Structures are given as C-alpha cells and as structure tokens.
Amino acid sequence: MKLPARTRVPEALPGIVGTARVERRTRALLARLRPGDLAVLDHVDMDRSTAQALLDAGVVAVVNASPMISGRYPNLGPEVLAGAGIPLVEGIGTRGLAAIRDGSTVRLHDGKVFVGDDEEPVAAGREIDAESVQTQMAAARTGLATQLETFTHNSAEFLRREQDLLLHGRxxxxxxxxxxxxxxxxxxxxxxxxxxxxxxxxxxxxxxxxxxxxxxxxxxxxxxxxxxxxxxxxxxxxxxxxxxxxxxxxxxxxxxxxxxxxxxxxxxxxxxxxxxxxxxxxxxxxxxxxxxxxxxxxxxxxxxxxxxxxxxxxxxxxxxxxxxxxxxxxxxxxxxxxxxxxxxxYSGRVRPRHLLLVMLAGFVALAAAVGVTPVGHEWAGQLTDTLTPIVQGLLP
Structure with a gap:
C-alpha cells in the first residue's frame, strides 16, 4: 500500500509584512497611504507632524532612505513613531529606495527589506528603537547653538524682505x-x-x-x-x-x-x-x-x-x-x-441653570436649618396635619 506523500506546510517567515508605498516626496506619500502599508520614503530629520500623519494613516513600519536624526538638532518625529511601537529602519540609501517596487508586498526583518518570499534582501539599513532614538536626541541637542546662529541670520534676512508686511501691514x-x-x-x-x-x-x-x-x-x-x-x-x-x-x-x-x-x-x-x-x-x-x-x-x-x-x-x-x-x-x-x-x-460662561442650582441648594440648606428649630417643628406638624387627609383622599 502506497502511503500518501506528506505536504510540508511552509513556516511563516519572521518580520513584518505589508504593502510598500514608495515615494521620495513625503507629502505625496502621505496622501496615498492606507492602513497596513509599509511607508518607504526619503526624509532626513523627520519632524513630528510628518510622524503623526504616518501614525494616523495606520502604517505598520517606516523605512527611510535618509537618517531619521542627522544630529543637526533634536527633531521629534522618530520619538513619536518609536513611542507608538512602529518599527523604524533608516539609511537604506537611494539605491535601496529604488530597489523597492511601489505596491509590492514586502517583509521587514532585522533592518532588511525582502520582497515576497525571497531570501535575499533588496535593501538594508539600520533598525532603530526608542532607546537608540533617545541616545541620538541627546547628542543632537549639542548642535542647537549652530542651528540658532543660522536661524538668527535667516530671521534678519526675512525681516528685510517682509518689513512692509510685518511692520506696516502693506x-x-x-x-x-x-x-x-x-x-x-x-x-x-x-x-x-x-x-x-x-x-x-x-x-x-x-x-x-x-x-x-x-x-x-x-x-x-x-x-x-x-x-x-x-x-x-x-x-x-x-x-x-x-x-x-x-x-x-x-x-x-x-x-x-x-x-x-x-x-x-x-x-x-x-x-x-x-x-x-x-x-x-x-x-x-x-x-x-x-x-x-x-x-x-x-x-x-x-x-x-x-x-x-x-x-x-x-x-x-x-x-x-x-x-x-x-x-x-x-x-x-x-x-x-x-x-x-x-x-x-477659560472656565465657561455662567448660565441660568447654574444660578438655579445654586438657589435650589440654598433653599434646601435654609429648610434644613429652619427644620431643627422649635418653629420649624411646629411648621412641620401643621404641614403634616394638612397633607395627611389630602393624601388619604387620593388613595383608594
């Protein structure tokens, strides 16, 4: 008797699988992203607004051809993505970006990008996590002085060009x-x-x-x-x-x-x-x-x-x-x-219902205070004598 051949069930490959959305221009990429996509872009020093937009789009991972943090200043984007648990890979370069076909199913594992079930990666970079982001951010803060000097020069130049608008409203x-x-x-x-x-x-x-x-x-x-x-x-x-x-x-x-x-x-x-x-x-x-x-x-x-x-x-x-x-x-x-x-x-505007509640609370407090006095006991007795026959008449 011939035994049936056993079919080997392929094991699931490690890593994260998603549809690659490839675009050099970040704005154009954000408009095309869908939940479950793997974003592939070229964005040096990713800012927080871009990172938040990627999160809102529902990406499963972000692969960057450029460094997430170049060290010029402590940009906040990588911190947002890493804090949300999004896998990050940086530095795959322009060749790596060109090797990933837009719309293809890719797998991301250990900083490498694989297409389908291929064993050889088409691109490779450096995987970064929350700890490495914090380390790079601390180092980047030392470069703020240089950035502020450049910024001061740019501000003076902008004021020279836009003085009519800013100073006179023309x-x-x-x-x-x-x-x-x-x-x-x-x-x-x-x-x-x-x-x-x-x-x-x-x-x-x-x-x-x-x-x-x-x-x-x-x-x-x-x-x-x-x-x-x-x-x-x-x-x-x-x-x-x-x-x-x-x-x-x-x-x-x-x-x-x-x-x-x-x-x-x-x-x-x-x-x-x-x-x-x-x-x-x-x-x-x-x-x-x-x-x-x-x-x-x-x-x-x-x-x-x-x-x-x-x-x-x-x-x-x-x-x-x-x-x-x-x-x-x-x-x-x-x-x-x-x-x-x-x-x-801003605590809000006082409305009539707020005043009504205050008046009601004051009335209850006043009634309670009067109720413990001899006069209050007398009023309570008279009120009881008056209401008792009325209530009895209403009952069957």
Missing amino acids: GLPRPSTRMTDRPVVVVVKGHDHAAELAAIRPFLREQGPVLIGVEGGADVLREAGYRPDIVVVDASADAADQPSARVLKGAKDVVVRLDRGAERGSTDGLERLGIRPLRLESGATTEDAALILADAGDASVIIGVGMHATLDEFLDRQRSGLASTYLTRLKVGPRLVDAAAVPRL
Whole structure:
C-alpha cells in the first residue's frame, strides 16, 4: 500500500509584512497611504507632524532612505513613531529606495527589506528603537547653538524682505469677515490638533469666535462640525494639502498665499470653482499668514490649534519658514494663546441653570436649618396635619 506523500506546510517567515508605498516626496506619500502599508520614503530629520500623519494613516513600519536624526538638532518625529511601537529602519540609501517596487508586498526583518518570499534582501539599513532614538536626541541637542546662529541670520534676512508686511501691514487683503474685538481661532492640521480642538469646544460654543482654517485645518474644522469663516491656502501646495472644494465654497473668505511676483494664473483653479480668492503675496507660511490676518483684523485674542508651542517643536519644523514663524509670533505678541492653555484659563460662561442650582441648594440648606428649630417643628406638624387627609383622599 502506497502511503500518501506528506505536504510540508511552509513556516511563516519572521518580520513584518505589508504593502510598500514608495515615494521620495513625503507629502505625496502621505496622501496615498492606507492602513497596513509599509511607508518607504526619503526624509532626513523627520519632524513630528510628518510622524503623526504616518501614525494616523495606520502604517505598520517606516523605512527611510535618509537618517531619521542627522544630529543637526533634536527633531521629534522618530520619538513619536518609536513611542507608538512602529518599527523604524533608516539609511537604506537611494539605491535601496529604488530597489523597492511601489505596491509590492514586502517583509521587514532585522533592518532588511525582502520582497515576497525571497531570501535575499533588496535593501538594508539600520533598525532603530526608542532607546537608540533617545541616545541620538541627546547628542543632537549639542548642535542647537549652530542651528540658532543660522536661524538668527535667516530671521534678519526675512525681516528685510517682509518689513512692509510685518511692520506696516502693506499688501494685506481685507476679508469681509469682521474680526474687530472678536476672538479668532486658527486651526492648523498638526500634532494633537484633534485633541486641542475638542478641549476648547466650550469656548467655541459660548464665544462664537471667527474660525480660520489653514489648508488641511479647514477640513479638520468641517469634520468637527464647524464651518470655517476664512480659509488660507498656499498656491504652490500639492493638491493633497488643499481643503476640499466643499469647504472652500462654504467659507466667507478664501485667502491665497503666493510668492512675490507670482503670475495671475496661480489662482485659476479656485476661480474655476466659482471662488474669488484674496491674494496675499508674501514669503511667510500659510500658518503665519493666517496669524497676521487675524492680528491686522484687530482680534481680541488669537487661539492657535495644532501649532508649535515649545522650542523643540519650533526647531522641529526644519524649513525655510522658521524665520517667518519666529517673527510672526513677535508681531502677534500677547494676542496669541496656545489652545492647550485655554481649558486652564477659560472656565465657561455662567448660565441660568447654574444660578438655579445654586438657589435650589440654598433653599434646601435654609429648610434644613429652619427644620431643627422649635418653629420649624411646629411648621412641620401643621404641614403634616394638612397633607395627611389630602393624601388619604387620593388613595383608594
């Protein structure tokens, strides 16, 4: 009798398996990511906003062609990803990036990238974890002095170019939305923007501030149930960073930030939607342009949602707009309040039901005090004698 041949069940290979999404441009990659994907990108000194966007997209691992932390300054992105338990591999190089085919099923193990069941990796880098991230962050903090020197020079140059806008308000458009003596909330799609927006709901409900959505921040407001009064967008931004057409059409004012000397056709896309945007030509970022608009509108207070508040977050932005942000904060001054501070500073408006509860509590306390006196006992006896026959008459 011939015995049937035994079929060997293949053992599961070690590592993490996912669909590779490969893109050099980080913004373009973020727009394509789906839960379960393995993000492959080329992003030196990953910032916290990008890391949070990767987490929100549901990636299972991140492979970087460049160093996650170059040592120039303590960028916060790797710390966010490592803290969330996302496997990180850095330094696979441009060749490794080119060897990974977009959309292919890959396996990540010990810092190596395998395609399918292949035994030979197509790319290899260095695996980093939370402990190594902390070590690199500590070393990177020693490079802050050099970065601050460069930043000081860039700030002086930016002020020279933008002094008319920052110091005199020249070139600012005039939105139809009135902001004089009103609170203004500027929403940016950044780290913890959802939690910060949820925390100031009582303020939004009771004060009715002017709402300004900056690029994706306008969609954040819409998703939270609010309609932005003003939307600020960048004419040069990718389509993935722009708000939806519905949000743009629903806003009272749409302000487009353009580089100085930009062509008139830069706003054609918005005009095709039936929107007549206001132009703001400046080297400032869209976030800073929104703050400058609110300040020029004489807002009583400006609350920033999703913005950078600490020195580490400030330097983490690692872009030419650093000087813009610094000088804009100086320009706005004490009007700007971080959304995280609002719940500590704002206790809410006193409503009639609050007064009613206080009166009711006082009445109960007064009744209890009177009840222990001889007069109170006499009143209680009379009340009992009066109510007893009434209650007995109601009972069958």
